[in-house]
Amino acid sequence: MTSEKTGAWPLKEDLDKYAVATQVPVWVGGEKVLADRVVKTACPHNCYDTCGMLVYVKDEKVIKIEGDPDHPITRGHLCLKGYANVQKINSPDRVKYPLMRVGNRGEGKFKRISWDEAFAYIVEKLEDIKEKYGGEALAEYAYSGNREHMAKAVSKRFLNLYGASQTVGSFCVLSGVAGSYHTLGFQHTMSPEIWSEHTELIMLVGRNPSATNPHLYPFLYHAMERGAKLIVVDPYVTAVASKADVHLRPRPGTDGAMALGMIRHIIENDLHNMDFIAKYTHGFEDLVKLVQEWTLDKTAEVTGIPADQIKLAAEMYATHDSHMECGYGQQRYSNGHQTQRALACLAAVCGHIGKKSANYNFMDAMGFPSLSGFVACSKVSNPEGAFLRKTRMINIAAFAKAMRAAEDPPLKAVISWRGGLVSQQPYVDYTIEALKALDLFVVIEQFMTDDTDWADIVLPACHFLEQYGLHPSYWHHYNQIVVPVCQPYYEAVPDIEIWSELARRMGYEEYFPRDITGLDWIRVLIEYECNVDEMVSPKGPALLPESWCPTVPYHDYQFTTPTGKIELYSVGMEQRGKEVTGDFEPVPHFVEPDESPMATPELAAKYPLTIISQHPAFRTHSQFYNLPWIKEIEGPAKVFINKKDALDRGIQDGDQVAVFNDRGRLENILAKVSNRVQAGVVELSSGMWVKLGWSVNKLTALSYGGPREFPDGIMHEYQPFVDGNTTAYFNTLADIEKMQ
Amino acid sequence: MKNNQKIFYVDTDRCMNCRACEVACKMEQNLPAGPRYLVVTETEVTREDRDHCEFFPMNCMHCGNPPCAKVCPVNAITKRMEDGVVVVDQSKCIGCRVCLWACPFGAPQVGINGKMEKCNLCLHSLVEGALPACARACCGEAIKVGTMEEIIAYVREKYAQSCQKKLSYIRDVFSD
Numbered sequence: 032m033t034s035e036k037t038g039a040w041p042l043k044e045d046l047d048k049y050a051v052a053t054q055v056p057v058w059v060g061g062e063k064v065l066a067d068r069v070v071k072t073a074c075p076h077n078c079y080d081t082c083g084m085l086v087y088v089k090d091e092k093v094i095k096i097e098g099d100p101d102h103p104i105t106r107g108h109l110c111l112k113g114y115a116n117v118q119k120i121n122s123p124d125r126v127k128y129p130l131m132r133v134g135n136r137g138e139g140k141f142k143r144i145s146w147d148e149a150f151a152y153i154v155e156k157l158e159d160i161k162e163k164y165g166g167e168a169l170a171e172y173a174y175s176g177n178r179e180h181m182a183k184a185v186s187k188r189f190l191n192l193y194g195a196s197q198t199v200g201s202f203c204v205l206s207g208v209a210g211s212y213h214t215l216g217f218q219h220t221m222s223p224e225i226w227s228e229h230t231e232l233i234m235l236v237g238r239n240p241s242a243t244n245p246h247l248y249p250f251l252y253h254a255m256e257r258g259a260k261l262i263v264v265d266p267y268v269t270a271v272a273s274k275a276d277v278h279l280r281p282r283p284g285t286d287g288a289m290a291l292g293m294i295r296h297i298i299e300n301d302l303h304n305m306d307f308i309a310k311y312t313h314g315f316e317d318l319v320k321l322v323q324e325w326t327l328d329k330t331a332e333v334t335g336i337p338a339d340q341i342k343l344a345a346e347m348y349a350t351h352d353s354h355m356e357c358g359y360g361q362q363r364y365s366n367g368h369q370t371q372r373a374l375a376c377l378a379a380v381c382g383h384i385g386k387k388s389a390n391y392n393f394m395d396a397m398g399f400p401s402l403s404g405f406v407a408c409s410k411v412s413n414p415e416g417a418f419l420r421k422t423r424m425i426n427i428a429a430f431a432k433a434m435r436a437a438e439d440p441p442l443k444a445v446i447s448w449r450g451g452l453v454s455q456q457p458y459v460d461y462t463i464e465a466l467k468a469l470d471l472f473v474v475i476e477q478f479m480t481d482d483t484d485w486a487d488i489v490l491p492a493c494h495f496l497e498q499y500g501l502h503p504s505y506w507h508h509y510n511q512i513v514v515p516v517c518q519p520y521y522e523a524v525p526d527i528e529i530w531s532e533l534a535r536r537m538g539y540e541e542y543f544p545r546d547i548t549g550l551d552w553i554r555v556l557i558e559y560e561c562n563v564d565e566m567v568s569p570k571g572p573a574l575l576p577e578s579w580c581p582t583v584p585y586h587d588y589q590f591t592t593p594t595g596k597i598e599l600y601s602v603g604m605e606q607r608g609k610e611v612t613g614d615f616e617p618v619p620h621f622v623e624p625d626e627s628p629m630a631t632p633e634l635a636a637k638y639p640l641t642i643i644s645q646h647p648a649f650r651t652h653s654q655f656y657n658l659p660w661i662k663e664i665e666g667p668a669k670v671f672i673n674k675k676d677a678l679d680r681g682i683q684d685g686d687q688v689a690v691f692n693d694r695g696r697l698e699n700i701l702a703k704v705s706n707r708v709q710a711g712v713v714e715l716s717s718g719m720w721v722k723l724g725w726s727v728n729k730l731t732a733l734s735y736g737g738p739r740e741f742p743d744g745i746m747h748e749y750q751p752f753v754d755g756n757t758t759a760y761f762n763t764l765a766d767i768e769k770m771q
Numbered sequence: 772m773k774n775n776q777k778i779f780y781v782d783t784d785r786c787m788n789c790r791a792c793e794v795a796c797k798m799e800q801n802l803p804a805g806p807r808y809l810v811v812t813e814t815e816v817t818r819e820d821r822d823h824c825e826f827f828p829m830n831c832m833h834c835g836n837p838p839c840a841k842v843c844p845v846n847a848i849t850k851r852m853e854d855g856v857v858v859v860d861q862s863k864c865i866g867c868r869v870c871l872w873a874c875p876f877g878a879p880q881v882g883i884n885g886k887m888e889k890c891n892l893c894l895h896s897l898v899e900g901a902l903p904a905c906a907r908a909c910c911g912e913a914i915k916v917g918t919m920e921e922i923i924a925y926v927r928e929k930y931a932q933s934c935q936k937k938l939s940y941i942r943d944v945f946s947d
Contacts, residue, residue, distance in 0.1 A: 060801025061895045095798060098908075108910035111794040118798075245789040245910045252785060252911070258936055268815075270787040273823040648790050659804035660797050664790055706815050706822040 040528060041518050044548065046070070046088075049514050049568040057087045059094050067091075070516040071099055071568035074113055075495050076651040077175035077203075079244040079506035082109050083572055086496060086516040093120050093496060093517055102572055103224065104507040105246050111661070112651060118658050119477075119494060120520070126476055126483070126491040127521035136467060139484040139722075146522065149488055154536045156471040156487075157193070157444060164440035166194025167422050172430060173198065174450035176654060179500030179513055180406050181552050182526040186448075187412035188542060189534040191419050196442065199749050200426040202455075202758035204394060206736030207362045209755030210371025210619075211393045213601040213738075214379070216591030217403070217752075219584035220395040221354075221387075222507055223250035229388035232260040232351035234344075236286065236374060238358020239269040242648040244506065247356070260351065262344050264289065265360065267645060267671075267714055268707040277344050282335040283641045283712060283761055284624035286361045287370035290377045291621055292330025293345035295322040297380060302349035304382030311588050312379055314600020314618065321618045333621070333629075335709070349381045352388035359394075360645070363761035364624040367736035372601070372619035379597045385585035396579065398505035402751050405579045406501065406556045414542045424746040428735040428756045431456050433744030434465035441468075448475035448492065448526065453482050454653040457731035457758055458694050459721050475529060478657055481721045491523040498525035499549020501556060508580035509572040512553060512563065527552065604738065607753050613739040625734040626762040628711065638692045638764040640676065643708075644717035644727040653718040668725035669701045671714040672767060677704040682769050690715060692765040695729030699770065713767060717760070727760075734759040776835075776855030777892060780922045781828055782929070785913035788813060788826040795908030796830075799893055806880035808890040809905050828905065828914060831878035831890040833857045839870035839879060847887070856894055861886050892916060 047053060050068035057066045066087040074082045083102030087095040096117055100107035129149035134140030144152075160168050171190055173183060190197070201208075211218045226233070227250035240247040251271075255261060263275035264286060272278045281289050297303050298319060308315050331338040347353075355378050361370045375391055383389035401408035413419055425433040425442075430452065434442050445452070445466075456462045466472060466485045474486040483489045497520070500513030519525065524532075531543040554563050565573040574580070589595065593602040601617045608615025614622065623630035627641060649665045650656050670690055672682065682688055684704040690697045690713070700715070708714050719725040736757035739749075788811055796802070796809045809830040816823045833850070837857045840848040847863035848870060850856070859870075864886040870879045871887075882888045893903035897916075901907070906914040915922055 058799065058893075058896050060799075063895070108908060109791060109795075110910075111790045114791065114794040114798045114908065241787045241789045245787070245791065248785075248787055248911045256932060256936075268822045268824055270824060270826065273825065274784070274787070278821065648788070660794055663804040663807070664793050706817055707824065 040524055042515055046515060046517065049516070051085065051569040055087065057095055064089060064094060066094060070514065071511065071571060072496065072513050072516055073502060073511035073572070074109070075177050075179040075500045075502035075513050076112065076654070077178040078651065079504065080105055080110070080246045081502055081504035081507070082113055082246070083511050084109065084113065088517045091518045093117055102511070103509055104222070106249070108246065110245050111648060111664070112655050115655055115658055115660050116494070116496065118660050119655065120496055122478070122658065124478055124657065125520060125523070126478060126489055127523070128491060129522065130489040132487050136485050137463070139479065141489060146524070149490060150533060150536050153471070153473055153488060153533065157537060160443045160470060161193065164443055166420070167196045168440040168443040169193060169195040170198050170425050170442060170445055171195070172427070172445055172447040172450055172452045174202070174427065174455070175652065176449035176451070177495045177500065179495070179502040180401050180408070181499060181501040181549055181556060182530070184401065184406070184408045184411035184556060185527045185552060186530045187408070188414055189530050189539065191412055192414070192417055192534065192539045192542065193537065194420050194422055196422055197424045198427050198430070199424045199746070200428050200751065200756045202428045204359050204362050204398070204757060205751055206367035206738070206755040206757035207357070207359060207371040208394055208398070208752055209738055210368040211375050212752040213592070213604045214372055214375035214598055215384070215391070215585065217396060218393055219581050220392040220506055221390045221584055222582070223247060225387050225583065226354040226390060227251070227254040230254055230259050230352055230354040231388065232262065232347060232353040234262045234264070234348055234353055234355045235271060236264040236355065236357045237360025238356065239265065239267070239271065239645060241270040242646050243358070260347060262347065266643060266709065266712055277340065277347065279336050279340055279344055280709060283643050284364040284366060284627055285334040285621070287366055287373045287619065288325065288330055288333045288621040289336060289341065290370070290373035291322050291325040291619070292327060292334070292341050293348065294318065294373070294377050294380055295325045296327060296342055296345040297349045298322065300346070302346065303380045307382030308380060311597055313594040313596040313598050313602070317618045318376060318380070318599040321620060348377070352386065353381065353383050354389055355383065355391050357393045362736060362757045363643070363759060365734050365736050365759040365762055366622045366624055367757050367759070368738045368755045369614065369616070369619050369622060373621070376599050376619055379599060384597065385583065385588055387583055390584060395505045397503040397575070399751065400503055405503070405560060407559065408556065410555050411552060417542060424749050426741055426744050426746055426749070426756055428758045429733070429741065429744030431458070431462040431465045432733060434468070436743035436745060443469060444471035445469055446473045446475070447482050451480055451482055451653045453485065454480065454718070454721055454726055454728060457728055457760055458733050459726055459729045460695060461733060475526065480653065481726070484722060490529060491521060493519045493523045493525045497523065499527070499553065501553050503575060508575050510561070510566050510575050511572040512550070512566045514550070514568050525549065603753065607738070611739055611754070613754070614737040624762040625759060626732050626764050628764070631764065634764055638766045639711065640713045640765055640767060641711060641761070642690070642727065642730060642763045642765050643712060643714050643761045644731070645714060646718070647716040650718040653720060656718060656720055656723070667701050668715070668719055669703045670767065671703045671705045671708050673708050673710045673712065674704055674706070675710040676713070676767070677702065680767060680769060682767065687770040688767050689770055690730065690765055690767050692730050692763070694732070697725050697729055700725060702767070713765070730765050731760045731763045734762040774918055774920055775853065776918060777833065777897065777916055778855065778919060778922055779830065779832060779892070780915040782913045782915065783825060783827055785911040786811070786826040786828060787911050787913070788824070789910060791908045791910060792828055792905035792914060795904040799904035803883070806882050806888055808880060829876055830905070831857060832876055833892065838873040838875070842869045842873040844869065854897065856892050856897065858891055858894065859887050859889065861888065
């Protein structure tokens with residue numbers, strides 16, 4: 032079909048049209064090289080920042096990446112992963128050609144095949160499965176590896192035509208989205224440009240911006256130089272916690288109790304904003320009644336935070352113009368929805384909502400632009416004139432459970448792309464068992480990952496710099512369209528081309544025109560709202576429309592809740608609780624996480640340590656783990672353990688240890704005896720690969736955040752903002768021992 | 772030291788361990804895994820019952836009186852008069868690594884050719900007036916490279932501002 036490096040299907044476009052400049056001299060390795068072009072694009076990995084990038088290309092090869100200095104938020108800086116894309120896209124380890132499995136599943140033995148052979152195999156299998164079991168026997172597994180939304184809409188177009196099961200939900204954040212939604216209605220974030228100029232105090236909850244949001248720092252420092260105080264809530268001593276005026280360290284999963292204790296103390300001492308509460312909230316009396324039990328002493332006992340610190344933080348938060356920036360750490364527990372409710376209620380009782388100096392940021396609605404309507408996903412996913420059946424849903428927070436539980440029809444085929452099913456779902460061994468029962472497992476990947484080992488067919492995916500994408504940030508409001516900066520390497524093919532060609536060969540040719548680019552699909556998705564041309568290199572980034580990204584969210588105090596007010600008592604939850612099962616308690620109460628020393632004391636007697644697995648700066652989930660630059664900086668896998676726990680187990684700093692529970696065992700990990708974790712807590716960072724040794728998900732529990740319950744992961748009706756759901760990775764108990 | 776001498780300065784209050792400088796350095800210098808011109812070190816401190824982490828990006832300090840140059844048996848290491856950058860001439864280097872013994876910061880690295888290499892403040896672009904890659908990449912604006920005068924001005928300004936903050940806090944307290 033093609034020779035090496037030219038690509039199987041080179042893009043027919045002249046990419047020079049996206050050049051900010053051509054024939055640009057640039058330094059590489061101390062030598063001045065003349066780049067053919069430099070192109071502006073944005074990073075679509077799952078991160079708050081969605082950085083503006085300048086990419087230098089020579090001979091269709093990326094030679095250097097820099098931050099776009101004209102981006103108002105990211106201002107010319109990238110994170111380490113952003114720069115490491117030079118090594119990632121040029122890696123000799125990339126999947127270069129379509130591959131077919133020749134050994135047993137899990138052996139990782141493959142032979143090179145042509146694209147034609149790969150498609151023929153997949154089409155035959157899919158036709159067979161559809162005939163035997165019906166379309167619902169197929170599902171995609173797609174998440175945030177490349178988090179852009181355009182190709183996902185195109186894949187859904189195919190899947191809907193085929194009648195596949197729909198993969199819905201999230202495993203990172205929807206519990207918290209639901210918690211916020213039931214409090215404030217449709218939610219937005221306020222740009223850091225604004226609060227950093229006006230606020231007197233920033234309260235940062237469950238977020239380690241050094242790893243996941245580095246561009247927060249210039250704004251944070253600016254605010255602090257103006258005199259603003261910083262309160263950080265995190266069980267772990269992160270860099271940002273080290274810079275805080277007050278660092279509250281709750282026992283993992285008890286942030287909600289902390290917030291309730293703060294609310295009680297604030298009301299008790301008349302520090303709440305009664306005018307605001309009377310005008311803009313609903314259900315204050317119910318909240319007052321509920322928080323009565325949360326005295327400082329009880330809160331201290333449950334959370335492990337000293338009472339005087341809770342008191343100090345509550346008084347500081349209430350008496351300053353305080354802005355709350357929430358991360359997603361508190362969403363790693365089964366009670367994440369209630370925790371987020373409690374935090375939003377804390378902001379509301381103090382009146383810290385809707386002001387330039389005091390607002391509540393959780394996740395901009397752009398976090399789910401396809402759900403919120405900003406990205407008109409259905410225009411692409413539901414082609415006009417086609418007959419589309421309503422199909423069952425699989426909640427991605429329990430994908431492996433659903434794979435095993437699905438009957439009528441069973442799940443027979445999975446196409447995994449932009450995600451790591453094996454490495455990122457909890458309880459790896461359970462997931463692998465589920466995979467074994469499939470008739471067809473196709474993986475579209477850039478590298479030979481944990482997923483590809485189990486695949487029947489591996490298709491070479493493009494790096495994001497080789498294809499189009501649409502990825503509005505969920506933190507700031509500037510958008511830059513992701514454009515291909517260079518031709519795909521080897522036989523890699525852009526995701527939309529893979530899905531479109533598969534669809535054509537399955538007989539849906541009329542819905543997948545050949546002469547259409549990603550940019551055309553993007554126009555269908557957002558052109559009715561914005562001027563796309565202003566966001567495409569060499570132009571951009573451009574501010575998103577005020578209707579979707581208000582400058583000061585909630586400034587008009589109009590809330591899209593059932594009562595039109597901030598719901599301290601959630602009428603929406605009460606209502607939904609009558610329709611479906613789950614924890615729809617309308618006042619934000621505290622429940623212990625599913626697996627914790629308090630909730631499961633018997634298990635804790637055997638496995639007394641709670642594992643938290645933070646996102647390290649070195650990876651986006653499991654991506655980048657295999658790059659030499661990153662591996663070198665990160666060094667060997669480390670588990671952080673408190674001095675007391677180490678002493679109890681005869682472990683010294685630098686010892687090789689094993690971390691284990693009934694679900695699995697990880698060996699040869701370097702113990703770091705450290706004050707970064709408190710007694711009873713250990714930290715092993717997430718995203719390491721199963722086959723390279725230290726995937727924490729070998730140990731994590733099959734537990735998920737609410738409010739809705741769905742025992743086997745299969746649903747027939749689901750409202751994402753109302754029902755939530757998140758995989759509760761940190762509900763995990765384990766123990767550690769020194770290796771002999 | 773002449774006024775045109777460039778020095779490296781880290782505002783440790785601002786470094787937040789994102790490690791972007793390390794990879795930006797690798798990219799700019801086109802380095803494989805192996806030599807690390809810049810490493811962010813992490814230390815844990817417990818102060819007044821409070822646990823902290825502190826971070827310090829360490830590379831070559833381009834010392835005013837570089838011990839590595841003094842001990843080099845073949846005079847491969849020199850300090851440039853025009854900007855103070857300490858450079859190594861690889862054609863002279865014999866790979867004996869005595870420079871590493873002498874350097875208090877662990878700055879000298881050994882590449883695959885067995886010879887010493889290290890941070891040169893991105894001399895290639897420094898001479899054109901650009902900042903080194905680490906400083907350009909630093910989102911927290913913790914890494915500063917400039918002349919003594921520039922760095923001193925930065926530190927004095929920062930100190931004055933923190934005093935102002937303290938003074939205004941005292942004023943607030945007394946006005947209550």
